[in-house]
């Protein structure tokens with residue numbers, strides 16, 4: 001972790017900016033007393049990232065000598081890096097680059113032949129990432145925040161070694177090396193850099209935009225308080241940046257929005273570019289729900305009745321692409337049955353658990369319904385079907401029987417909540433999870449700790465199963481509320 005007190009801009013400023021502009025401002029100017037701890041999940045991701053980095057490094061060390069710079073980023077570790085650069089060593093791991101008030105720490109600095117202030121060679125940056133570096137599997141286009149971090153390192157290197165590296169490289173989780181030309185990303189970088197500079201030097205304070213990204217953010221408390229005090233429209237589900245469009249038309253608060261005359265907003269001077277009547281009606285309705293503090297069912301939910309209803313939830317670890325739990329609760333003729341689970345603690349057990357899930361789906365009748373919350377279960381089952389060549393027919397049966405309850409919630413109801421996730425909605429309806437810190441992210445952290453020491457951490461397995469069962473129960477609560485309150 002790089003100390004930010006004396007250094008105002010670091011590579012993480014570019015990463016943070018891609019997720020939230022305010023984050024960059026808060027890291028520099030926010031009151032540290034209002035900052036929360038990093039979540040268990042984020043710490044786990046860092047640990048994973050570090051393990052992946054270590055694995056890649058072990059491979060590299062077999063082929064080339066690597067000089068590591070150890071210790072926190074500081075002037076001292078910068079001096080060590082500079083000494084290694086002057087010696088011309090082939091690879092520097094965790095070198096520290098400092099210029100004026102900017103600091104960066106690329107995973108690797110790679111010696112490249114060509115003239116520079118160092119002599120007949122210079123250094124190019126390389127990062128090791130625990131995911132894909134490109135925007136999609138088939139694209140060669142780097143994720144912009146990765147590219148921007150690399151261009152930032154390139155600028156630091158230019159100041160230090162008197163030559164800007166023309167190329168950078170990223171080693172992806174699968175070991176593939178992406179080499180790219182810095183110039184291809186230059187204009188985007190300049191734009192992002194201008195935003196970072198405005199926030200850092202001009203104290204251009206971006207407002208909070210409350211959304212999903214805030215869940216794992218250390219500044220969520222002060223940002224939420226700001227938004228609640230101001231009755232900021234970004235508190236409404238899926239509003240985000242659109243609040244600025246509303247502000248241009250004089251709508252500053254949720255209360256203002258709840259009172260708009262939609263027809264007037266369909267004509268100049270109040271017409272908002274690219275905002276149709278449906279969207280305005282939705283915003284107004286959500287604002288009214290927020291003002292009243294009560295959810296509403298505005299459209300009859302698409303919920304057919306069935307003798308057997310199955311409430312299904314998957315737990316998986318996206319960083320290792322491993323589905324470790326399928327959990328179900330059945331309700332037959334209105335009577336809720338036992339929780340069933342197919343567990344795969346080790347990745348090698350994933351196929352067996354998937355087969356058990358397939359066998360279970362095969363026992364269901366065509367009249368039954370499988371509820372899940374969000375698109376994850378559908379996506380994961382499709383992935384497992386292909387991965388283990390499981391019967392396609394059974395997956396198609398799942399597709400016929402399944403209902404994404406989250407879609408039903410979004411299409412038929414509105415809530416005085418920022419998120420329409422199962423946690424927010426079921427909690428609003430009074431449902432409580434046994435673990436106060438229950439979340440999908442923490443379930444992954446518990447699973448990881450359990451895997452490391454199944455005997456010492458056996459209570460964690462119980463915690464994971466309880467969490468998954470309670471997610472299924474929460475779905476029943478939401479489902480029944482929708483049914484009871486439908487018009």
Ligand code: SF4
Pocket residue numbers: 019020021022023026207208209210211213214217218219220221223224
């Ligand atoms: S809580 Fe949300 S708005 Fe605030 S800094 Fe974090 S991500 Fe940005």
